[in-house]
Amino acid sequence: MKGTVLYGPRDIRFETRDDPKILESTDVIIKISAACVCGSDLWPYRGIQKVIEPTPMGHEYCGVVEEVGSAVKTVKPGQFVIGSFFASDNTCPHCQFGYHSSCQHATFVGDAQAEYLRVPLADGTLVATPEIPPEDLIPSLLTTSDVFGTGWFAADAANVKPGNTVVVVGDGAVGLSGILSAKQMGAGRIIAMSRNPSRQELAREFGATDIVTARGDDGVARIKELTGGIGADSVLECVGTQESMMQAIRSTRPGGFVGYVGVPHGVELKGEELFYAHVHLHGGPAPVRRYLPDLINLVLRGEINPGKVFDLVLPLNQVAEGYRAMDERRAIKALLKP
Numbered sequence: 004m005k006g007t008v009l010y011g012p013r014d015i016r017f018e019t020r021d022d023p024k025i026l027e028s029t030d031v032i033i034k035i036s037a038a039c040v041c042g043s044d045l046w047p048y049r050g051i052q053k054v055i056e057p058t059p060m061g062h063e064y065c066g067v068v069e070e071v072g073s074a075v076k077t078v079k080p081g082q083f084v085i086g087s088f089f090a091s092d093n094t095c096p097h098c099q100f101g102y103h104s105s106c107q108h109a110t111f112v113g114d115a116q117a118e119y120l121r122v123p124l125a126d127g128t129l130v131a132t133p134e135i136p137p138e139d140l141i142p143s144l145l146t147t148s149d150v151f152g153t154g155w156f157a158a159d160a161a162n163v164k165p166g167n168t169v170v171v172v173g174d175g176a177v178g179l180s181g182i183l184s185a186k187q188m189g190a191g192r193i194i195a196m197s198r199n200p201s202r203q204e205l206a207r208e209f210g211a212t213d214i215v216t217a218r219g220d221d222g223v224a225r226i227k228e229l230t231g232g233i234g235a236d237s238v239l240e241c242v243g244t245q246e247s248m249m250q251a252i253r254s255t256r257p258g259g260f261v262g263y264v265g266v267p268h269g270v271e272l273k274g275e276e277l278f279y280a281h282v283h284l285h286g287g288p289a290p291v292r293r294y295l296p297d298l299i300n301l302v303l304r305g306e307i308n309p310g311k312v313f314d315l316v317l318p319l320n321q322v323a324e325g326y327r328a329m330d331e332r333r334a335i336k337a338l339l340k341p
């Protein structure tokens with residue numbers, strides 16, 4: 004088969020690789036229907052996260068089951084399935100509490116920008132749709148695998164409730180997904196922080212009521228102005244830099260919640276400022292598997308269309324262009340079709 008490998012900064016290759024095989028009796032092999040490039044793939048692509056050896060890429064996936072291991076009970080060949088970027092058993096204490104991405108047997112699924120993919124712990128990891136979905140729903144179903152599930156977790160971790168005032172820091176695909184999630188959860192006011200006109204437009208379409216273009220301390224001042232000097236009830240941090248994290252914490256009212264899902268790079272928090280900020284912090288790699296059945300149903304019922312975050316569709320063999328377009332911020336998110 005062919006798949007995507009990152010060799011070093013900005014060196015993405017689509018090349019012939021070994022076909023994945025069943026290694027454990029709990030594995031399945033799926034034929035990828037659609038994959039995509041994640042904002043987090045850009046950290047190693049840009050060289051900010053070191054690449055020590057050629058690394059297969061891609062962790063957002065959906066597809067049709069080709070082959071199942073002898074112990075697999077819940078999915079069958081021919082079914083359309085979606086899974087999270089962390090394989091999980093769905094049975095250990097952490098999974099029972101809903102933190103599948105901290106599963107005692109969690110394994111990263113990192114080889115999905117390819118024609119075929121091995122998924123470990125298939126019974127716990129994969130959710131099958133009742134039938135093969137129509138082609139036009141595949142982009143939205145794919146988003147439940149990570150980007151939309153992560154936006155949903157950000158909103159859930161930030162305790163978004165009906166009527167809340169919500170701020171979303173970050174206008175990438177996760178931030179935009181967070182806006183759609185907050186809207187779906189009944190937020191009263193959703194303030195998106197974005198400087199990019201096309202992203203602002205999608206933010207509004209997804210439910211943003213206000214746009215703030217200022218960043219850092221100026222951005223915080225603007226949020227305070229918009230909230231009568233109080234700050235927001237819920238703030239979603241969807242970037243992962245020092246500036247964005249501080250912007251999130253300082254935009255939150257005392258007693259409010261920050262849901263943070265941007266993978267932190269060089270973020271350091273000062274104990275004293277946190278102490279006096281009086282905010283709840285909850286974040287981490289999204290336990291997407293917890294939300295998958297509900298989010299898949301919302302998509303299948305046509306209630307939401309999170310697939311609109313894909314503004315670039317490419318054949319899988321042009322994956323390198325997908326990375327370039329996202330790196331240069333020409334595209335919000337690239338969908339890849341084998």
Ligand SMILES: [Zn+2]
Nearest residue numbers: 041042043149
């Ligand atoms: Zn991702």
Ligand SMILES: [Zn+2]
Nearest residue numbers: 095098106107
């Ligand atoms: Zn588990």
